[in-house]
Amino acid sequence: MFTLPQKDLSAPTTCLGPTCMQDLGSSHGDDLEGECSRKLDQKLPELLGVGDPAILSSDTSYLSSRGRMIKWFWDSAEEGYRTYHMDEYDEDKNPSGIINLGVSENKLCSDLLSWRLSQSDMQRVEPSLLQYADWRGHLFLREEVAKFLSFYCKSPAPLRPENVVVLNGGASLFSALATVLCEAREAFLIPTPYYGAITQHVCLYGNVRLAYVYLDSEVTGLDTRPFQLTVEKLETALREAHSEGVKVKGLILINPQNPLGDIYSPEELQEYLVFAKRHKLHVIVDEVYMLSVFEESVGYRSVLSLERLPDPQRTHVMWATSKDFGMSGLRFGTLYTENQDVATAVASLCRYHGLSGLVQYQMAQLLRDRDWINQVYLPENHARLKAAHTYVSEELRALGIPFLSRGAGFFIWVDLRKGCRGSGRCLQANPKWLKTPLPLRAKSQVTNAGELVIASWPEGPAATVDLGRSGAAEDRLWMCHLPGRCLTWLCA
Numbered sequence: 385m386f387t388l389p390q391k392d393l394s395a396p397t398t399c400l401g402p403t404c405m406q407d408l409g410s411s412h413g414d415d416l417e418g419e420c421s422r423k424l425d426q427k428l429p430e431l432l433g434v435g436d437p438a439i440l441s442s443d444t445s446y447l448s449s450r451g452r453m454i455k456w457f458w459d460s461a462e463e464g465y466r467t468y469h470m471d472e473y474d475e476d477k478n479p480s481g482i483i484n485l486g487v488s489e490n491k492l493c494s495d496l497l498s499w500r501l502s503q504s505d506m507q508r509v510e511p512s513l514l515q516y517a518d519w520r521g522h523l524f525l526r527e528e529v530a531k532f533l534s535f536y537c538k539s540p541a542p543l544r545p546e547n548v549v550v551l552n553g554g555a556s557l558f559s560a561l562a563t564v565l566c567e568a569r570e571a572f573l574i575p576t577p578y579y580g581a582i583t584q585h586v587c588l589y590g591n592v593r594l595a596y597v598y599l600d601s602e603v604t605g606l607d608t609r610p611f612q613l614t615v616e617k618l619e620t621a622l623r624e625a626h627s628e629g630v631k632v633k634g635l636i637l638i639n640p641q642n643p644l645g646d647i648y649s650p651e652e653l654q655e656y657l658v659f660a661k662r663h664k665l666h667v668i669v670d671e672v673y674m675l676s677v678f679e680e681s682v683g684y685r686s687v688l689s690l691e692r693l694p695d696p697q698r699t700h701v702m703w704a705t706s707k708d709f710g711m712s713g714l715r716f717g718t719l720y721t722e723n724q725d726v727a728t729a730v731a732s733l734c735r736y737h738g739l740s741g742l743v744q745y746q747m748a749q750l751l752r753d754r755d756w757i758n759q760v761y762l763p764e765n766h767a768r769l770k771a772a773h774t775y776v777s778e779e780l781r782a783l784g785i786p787f788l789s790r791g792a793g794f795f796i797w798v799d800l801r802k803g804c805r806g807s808g809r810c811l812q813a814n815p816k817w818l819k820t821p822l823p824l825r826a827k828s829q830v831t832n833a834g835e836l837v838i839a840s841w842p843e844g845p846a847a848t849v850d851l852g853r854s855g856a857a858e859d860r861l862w863m864c865h866l867p868g869r870c871l872t873w874l875c876a
């Protein structure tokens with residue numbers, strides 16, 4: 385843990401994230417909300433770190449305004465991905481290629497997972513698996529998910545299959561929840577820095593925006609830590625959103641947090657949930673990293689382990705296999721909510737986001753194999769995550785670079801500001817760091833995607849990092865995905 389220099393006190397506590405397609409073009413109403421949205425629309429490309437606002441207004445005979453916005457999200461990420469795909473790193477074939485650090489993936493246990501998923505018990509094809517099924521997911525899978533979550537979340541009472549909906553990943557779940565919980569242009573509070581793609585997830589279908597709760601890197605007292613979320617900050621953010629004419633419908637909590645790797649204590653969770661209840665806000669608790677806690681001493685507790693939820697009808701928990709099981713390509717996610725209206729509405733959208741019967745079968749087999757998970761997979765995954773974390777931490781210490789040391793997730797949040805020179809977004813390496821065990825030589829190039837940086841150094845691999853949508857500008861530092869086992873450069 386470390387203390388970062390004082391933040392610019394004039395910076396707002398809340399900032400509204402981008403609005404969506406419904407606000408584009410000339411179809412705004414003249415109401416306050418329309419006016420607010422119009423201003424935000426003008427800021428949209430800027431907020432997302434992309435160049436020319438004309439992209440959004442340019443007329444095309446092919447796409448609706450909604451289609452233009454959806455395409456714009458794609459285009460804004462394209463340049464970095466194109467660069468990456470043209471020169472992907474491969475240990476043998478392209479050792480000087482680009483490692484993509486802008487996507488959160490754990491590849492450390494691919495060997496174990498490939499082995500487990502290719503065992504004979506995974507290969508069943510029954511007629512019922514090939515037919516339409518309950519859009520919430522087959523009962524056999526929802527029963528397995530309920531047992532799995534009861535066990536790993538340590539719920540005080542067994543969780544119930546009727547509160548489970550399965551679908552194709554956490555992103556779809558954000559999208560579905562935003563659509564069924566909010567009216568267009570309403571907002572979710574989200575502590576920032578945050579996993580930036582949520583902006584897109586809640587926006588593309590639901591036209592929902594985010595209202596940022598800025599966390600501060602400054603340590604203000606004995607009992608505080610950098611980037612600590614407090615009820616006071618939540619209250620301020622809520623007030624500011626209201627003062628801008630935006631209705632806040634909920635709060636998104638990511639625990640363990642991406643990208644800080646931070647963990648909320650049960651007491652903190654309780655306080656945030658009570659805050660939400662006081663304001664009748666839904667809470668989406670994203671626990672997709674819950675089994676990627678590799679330091680037992682950090683004492684992670686799932687929200688589902690709390691003795692009593694302050695507002696169970698407005699508390700919705702999500703988990704997925706993308707992170708904890710390193711299977712982001714398989715597309716499996718699950719919602720747990722006691723609210724049957726919410727479960728049913730999300731299930732209705734599963735007509736478009738559902739899982740194939742065969743994948744449901746495989747997932748049930750995987751989740752029920754508690755012996756393999758407990759005795760083989762989790763210990764090995766944690767050991768490998770910890771080794772990667774130790775490797776990166778030691779290199780950072782040797783370089784004299786301060787960072788947040790957490791015991792969860794795939795991230796290390798690094799403060800490189802002291803070593804940065806140059807102006808604007810493009811930063812140069814501190815020459816001192818060139819004389820380090822790592823052959824770092826920054827060759828930073830800021831693309832017109834704002835904060836996408838391509839860095840390379842002579843003997844090592846190159847890397848791309850996209851921090852552009854992580855939140856608070858002055859705390860946009862550098863994120864390293866542990867499994868990549870490499871250090872990369874940054875932007876501000």
Ligand SMILES: Cc1ncc(COP(=O)(O)O)c(C=O)c1O
Pocket residue numbers: 488552553554555556579638642670672704705706712715716717
């Ligand atoms: C915190 C968090 N939630 C959700 C997701 C989306 O996961 P999925 O691949 O299951 O859609 C991610 C992906 O990076 C994430 O980091």
